[in-house]
Amino acid sequence: MRNVICLIGNPNCGKTTLFNALTGTYRKVGNFPGVTVESKEGRYRKNKDIIITDLPGLYSFSAGSDDEKAVTDYILKNSPDVIINVVDGTNLERNLNLTCALASLDKPMCIAVNMCDDLEKNGIKLDDKKLSELFGVPVVKISALKGRNIDRLMEVALNEAKVPDIKEYSGTFGKSEGAAYAFIEKHIDKIIKVRQTRAELFTSRADRILMHRIFGIPIFIAVIFLTYYLSSRLGGALGGKITQAAALLSEKTSAAMTTRGIHAWTTGLVTDAVIKGLSTVLSFLPQILILFLLLTVIEESGYAARAAFILDRLFRTFGLGGKSMLPLTVSCGCTVTGIMATRIIEDEAEKRMTVFLAPFMPCGAKTAVFGWFSYCFFGGNALISTSMYFLSILCVAVFGRLLKSLKTFGGGSGAFLLEIPTLRFPSFKDIIMVLWTKIKEFLLKAGTIIFSVSVVLWILQNVGINGYTDGNTEESFLFYIGNGIKYIFYPLGFGNWQASVSVVTGILAKEAVIETMTVVSSDARALFDSVYSAYAFMAFVLLSPPCVSALAAARRELKSGKWFVLMILFQSAAGYSVALVINLLGMLQERFSGLILSVVIGIIVLTAAALAFKKNMRSGCGCCGKCSGGVKKCPKK
Amino acid sequence: MLLSELSVGESGIVTAMNLTKALRTRLVDMGIVCGVRVTLVRKAPFSDPLEIRVRNFNMGIRVKEAEKIEIKPVGLVKL
CATH class of the missing domain: 3.40.50.300 (P-loop containing nucleotide triphosphate hydrolases)
Structure with a gap:
């Protein structure tokens, strides 16, 4: 048989x-x-x-x-x-x-x-x-x-x-x-x-625009911008409804439990930890779903392959190649699958680099965190969450360049032989299935990790050496834990125990950051020195090492413990340094308003002048390009 | 003439491929062998990589590799 x-x-x-x-x-x-x-x-x-x-x-x-x-x-x-x-x-x-x-x-x-x-x-x-x-x-x-x-x-x-x-x-x-x-x-x-089939004819016409030599890249930027903008705009609006409903539910439950004489301990656990914590995370489900929907369309239509083609040359300057595009795009949905997608890259150095950099992309869970932050600190401005996407691209470029200059990563990028498939309309069935799988995954995660984090956190927060603290958080275990590590984050503008604890729970799942903040603090705004340090926190969440599932995937793909440890160190350093720069700039801006703009303009002017100066110094007579000038007579002439 | 020297819309017949064994095998797997006709469909921004059409499908190839492929031009085809 x-x-x-x-x-x-x-x-x-x-x-x-x-x-x-x-x-x-x-x-x-x-x-x-x-x-x-x-x-x-x-x-x-x-x-x-x-x-x-x-x-x-x-x-x-x-x-x-x-x-x-x-x-x-x-x-x-x-x-x-x-x-x-x-x-x-x-x-x-x-x-x-x-x-x-x-x-x-x-x-x-x-x-x-x-x-x-x-x-x-x-x-x-x-x-x-x-x-x-x-x-x-x-x-x-x-x-x-x-x-x-x-x-x-x-x-x-x-x-x-x-x-x-x-x-x-x-x-x-x-x-x-x-x-x-x-x-x-x-x-x-x-x-x-x-x-030639009709689909092929359509493809060759559409490609003239999509892969245009000049408009190709702006079109790509517009597509990505729209994807993020729509998901945070539409998703944010839908998510607001969920939050409202949950607040009502929490209120009703609390009232009902109190009238029945249930202990404040239990009431607090149910309303503050379970309902409030879970609903905050849940309210970002619409945003994540819209993001996934749009990313699926980008991938299934064949546009992702075209993006790889038009961006290949640009990506090579950062030591990546066009084929890194797919893992990076997929990482915008989920870093775990993004890291797994690095297998299509033949070149070992390029693959390793992609594994190092893919977690910089804003995955669905991080997008939820950014959505919540932009809602709390920036009046729900969709541009703030979208700006995270561009910050991540910038960091991929800058840190990619940095890694490339190291000897171990400097290997030549391998060949790029990529089939450019015929464009097709994504099937409705596939899209529904993607969304359904995502909803299931999300609910499972909310039901397991997020739920346990909520409960454990609430208990740690309300229990201290002397037992139930009765709302006096400063005697709780969580207070001591958070205080132990808060100094590390002091330079980033959020050196308090609540934000520090959120960073730690974020390692389990990025959504847990929002969850933790809502459980441990009644007003998240009080946790940050300024809006700049809130933005620094977002950058830290964006760039610091990904969640445990993504770390496990990275360990598998890197196939070496040494590289894995290096990756964690690299990402921590990247997150810390970028957040530090943002917070320091923010501090300067607050102290001396207008300073940042002056500094930026100053740097641009000076760089332009230096480049022009260098070019003139270097060129000598310009006949061989090697001589730095200063020679009386050109030996070639 | 080299594959990288074709203008957009021009075709050529592959006459030689001066590539490393591994890379050559990959190209052969995808159907690029001596005697096959390739057409340059377009160049990416910054003129690299190139999109070529071979055996009724399109693929991207970098200039670095295209420079190692020798061709005999066969003229313009309408795209």
Whole structure:
């Protein structure tokens, strides 16, 4: 009985969509080569004895990057019973190269030609019989997205899969370079008549704007700005309703419990810790959902791959490459998945650097913290949360540059060979699934980590050496803990025990920062010396080491304890120094208003003058560019 | 002529690839072999990387790599 089936195919050919359709589960898909970075097993929804594995996409078995190695290892180790080779019908020629490589594995196989609905729509005929004859294996035309023919595919895979037998070609494809392509070129015309599809035509037109040499980058900035602006604007408005509802609930519960004569201790725990703490975090759910929705659209439409292309040159100046774009974009949703996405980067130094820098991005949880801060300190100004995104980009650039100058990171950036996929509309089903998964994750986190943090904090805050403190927080354990570490944060403008404790709980989950502040203090505004130090705190949350789950992911990807420790030190130092600079500038600004502007203008003027001076000094006569001038007569002249 | 020297919209047939073994294998995997026709679709901001069309799909490649690929120009195609 055959019961272990694996899906193999080129990156971005729809394996994950097929996997989701076959197993009835949900896995993230994207229109960006390399979204699947680890293999995942699932069971066929019509027969639970059959295990289906989704593997990362690959072009061949030459194993260039970590995810390709993972596939090779998987096949060698697990020896699947049947291979379903998923090929993209709209891109058959290149996809069949992998089929040739798979043929030499001598495993029962069948070919699933995906995206057949696209072919039909455009009147492109694909001769599946010819294809089947060519490789000696059964071929099924499917549409994974529409779920068409997928049960037929499983039937064929289970009963008719054959070891490939290529009659037209004797010998092995691996022997000479490009032999497989030569073979495919010879036969492809009999199988398919390639024509430009409507989607491709649309793509080539849209790309003229999206990837424009001058407007490409401004468009990218606008897209990101809009994403953040919308999520904090719309999400903030919706979140306000949740807060109002929770306040009402808290009031009612408190009143009800008091009239029934329940001890103040219990009432406080329920209303202050549980209801207030959880609802504050919960009120940011709409904001996070909108952020995820927009990021999913960016990724699934294929725009993320285009962003990688237009930003590659710019990113290289910071020691990153265009391929770091995906981990960084994904990190804006969640740092854990962002760090995992670094597997698509072939170059070791570039990958390490991306792992170091990806946690700088404002993830969903951090966005919630920023939303709360901008609400408390800046009158709900959406620009404040959006500015965090640009601060993170700036820090990636500056600290990337800094790391690059170190010898260990200085390695040349590896090759950038990135498929630029056809643009497509994200499927409604996928978007709903992304949102649903996020809601589940968020509620789970709120129910476990955030809930326990609330309770533990409340207890620590209300219990001291002498037992229940009855509202006298200055006798509580939490007070002593916070006071022990508060001096570290004094230079940043929030050297008090409440803010210090928030920083510590933030390591468990970033949302816990808001949660802690609402539990330990009635007015968060009192915790900060000025709005500048509140902003410094936001910067510290943005840049300091990420939550425990992200740290665990980073440890896995770095594969070395030494690098992991270095990463934590690096991020702590980065967060601390940026927050320090912001707070110091804030202090100066408060003391001498107008000073900051003067300093900034002064620096710009002086830098421009220095650059102009340096250029004139250096050029000498300008004939060789090497001499720094000061020579009486140019030896070359 | 080198792949990096093509103007936007021009095509060429690959004649030689002077790359390291690993990189060469990757290009071959993606369908860039001697004899294949490549078209320069566009250049990114700062003229690097390049978007090329090969075997009916588009991909990005950096100038550094494109400089190592020799081609024989075959003229303009309408994009």
